Amino acid sequence: MIKNIVRDRFFLMQKSEKATAADLQVVRDLKDTLEANRDRCVGMAANMIGERKRIIIVYDKDTDADLIMINPEIVRKLGPYETQEGCLSLDGVRDTTRYERIQIRYEDESFQTREKWYGGLTAQIIQHEMDHCEGILI
Secondary structure, three states: OOOOOOOOOHHHHOOOOOOHHHHHHHHHHHHHHHHHHHHHOOOHHHHHHHOOEEEEEEEEEEEEEEEEEEEEEEEEEEEEEEEEEEEEOOOEEEEEEEEEEEEEEEEEEOOOOOEEEEEHHHHHHHHHHHHHOOOOOO
């Protein structure tokens, strides 16, 4: 189901809770909402649709597919750089520090643990959405 985008800064600044198998509907809603906003958005976190769960979805340019990450965590990060980003939940663009390459451990939709390195734009999107899970607004 397509959900409204949350713009309430107080809500967005709260840390998200660990997701469980009971949260699979949130994954489906996040997919639907990202698809409905595809023209202006390349990733979303569950809190952007009103769910404080550690679930993100990002467009992976390398595979031309959406990547679902449940309970993601950064294991390693390499090559800090400064950039500017916008956010569907906020107006304007802001300066932020990102890393060129990141190693992520996460669970897929079957709650199988995965670990993989990402770089470039995909890594940047993952970091932005993971910030949402931590209640960090750029």
